[in-house]
Every structure is written in structure tokens, then in C-alpha cells.
């Protein structure tokens with residue numbers, strides 16, 4: 660039976676060693692991109708599609724207003740970067756890794772409008788193997804901001820590096836002091 664990709668993917672995509680521990684998303688999440696607990700955040704909500712493990716995607720429908728203005732009537736370039744970073748980072752969890760952005764590049768193809776419904780899409784591109792053939796730490800992803808008709812306004816490519824889960828514990832401890 661094929662998977663219904665219109666439904667949210669609610670599987671708990673975490674390493675087995677994290678069973679029993681809340682993920683970042685399950686705690687009071689202040690992430691600027693997706694955290695419900697951040698009153699100034701973007702509150703982005705993504706639906707992931709893992710039906711093809713070679714082409715995992717994360718999609719978000721969103722619309723911003725003047726709070727995020729750069730060029731008149733358009734989204735600030737730094738916010739465009741944050742949107743693309745967020746979309747790409749949303750691919751790490753379905754890939755069962757904790758990973759941080761090491762490098763990203765952006766093509767700002769067209770100004771991105773405020774007050775219009777837009778689509779934000781992250782696509783997993785590749786995870787090169789290490790020299791010994793074992794899975795590598797580098798994850799290459801792509802992000803796009805599109806108009807509903809598919810016109811691409813901005814596109815990113817990102818390198819994410821898988822990190823040790825202990826770093827996550829250290830980061831969370833810092834937020835609790």
C-alpha cells in the first residue's frame with residue numbers, strides 16, 4: 660500500500676539511544692524557526708515525506724508579514740536564509756541524525772514577497788560514504804522557497820554534519836541554568 664503523503668509524518672525519527680528521552684521538538688521548543696514556545700519565532704510547521712528514502716522531503720506552507728520585511732514588501736534576506744536553513748535541517752530527524760549546519764549557500768533568485776502564501780521545501784540530496792564505505796557524517800540537502808505555482812524564488816544547498824548526541828544534552832543543560 661502506498662503511503663499517504665498528504666498526512667503529517669508523525670513517526671518519532673530518533674536514534675534508538677534516545678528512546679525514553681524527549682526530543683528537542685517534544686520539549687518547550689524555542690527554536691526561532693519552528694518552536695511553538697518562541698513568541699517571536701516563525702512557527703513553521705513541516706510535513707515530512709519519507710516514502711522514498713532516497714528523496715526525503717520536508718514541506719511547509721507559510722506566509723510572513725511586515726515583522727520580517729527587508730526590501731519594501733519583501734522578506735529580509737537573513738530571514739530567507741533562516742527559512743531555507745530550517746527546511747534543510749528538518750530532513751535530519753527523518754534521517755535519524757542530530758546534525759548542525761556547517762555550510763550553506765543561497766541563490767536569491769527573485770525577491771520573496773510578504774503577505775503571500777509561499778511554499779518552503781527541503782530535499783535530502785546525498786550522504787557520501789566514508790573512505791571505508793561506512794555511512795559518513797556529511798549530509799547534503801537542498802532548500803527552496805517557491806510560489807504556489809512552483810516558481811522558485813530562492814534556493815539553497817547545505818552541508819550538515821552529524822554531531823554526537825552528548826552535545827545535544829550539553830546544549831539543553833545550558834538552556835536550563
Ligand SMILES: CCCCC/C=C\C/C=C\C/C=C\C/C=C\CCCC(=O)SCCNC(=O)CCNC(=O)[C@H](O)C(C)(C)COP(=O)(O)OP(=O)(O)OC[C@H]1O[C@@H](n2cnc3c(N)ncnc32)[C@H](O)[C@@H]1OP(=O)(O)O
Pocket residue numbers: 683690692744745748757758759760761762796797818820822826827828829830831
Ligand atoms: C554545546 C552546544 C551544542 C548545542 C547543539 C545541540 C543540538 C544541535 C542539534 C541539532 C539542531 C537542532 C535543532 C535545529 C535548530 C536550528 C535549525 C537550523 C540548523 C542550524 O542552524 S544549526 C546552527 C548553526 N550551526 C552551527 O552553529 C554549527 C557550528 N559548527 C560546529 O559546531 C562544528 O563546525 C560542527 C559540529 C558542525 C562540525 O565540527 P566537527 O569538528 O565535528 O567537524 P569537522 O570540522 O571535522 O568537519 C566535518 C567534515 O566536514 C568537512 N567540511 C567542513 N566544512 C566544509 C565545507 N564548507 N564544504 C565541504 N566540507 C566541509 C570537513 O572537512 C570534515 O570532513 P572530513 O571528516 O572528511 O575531514
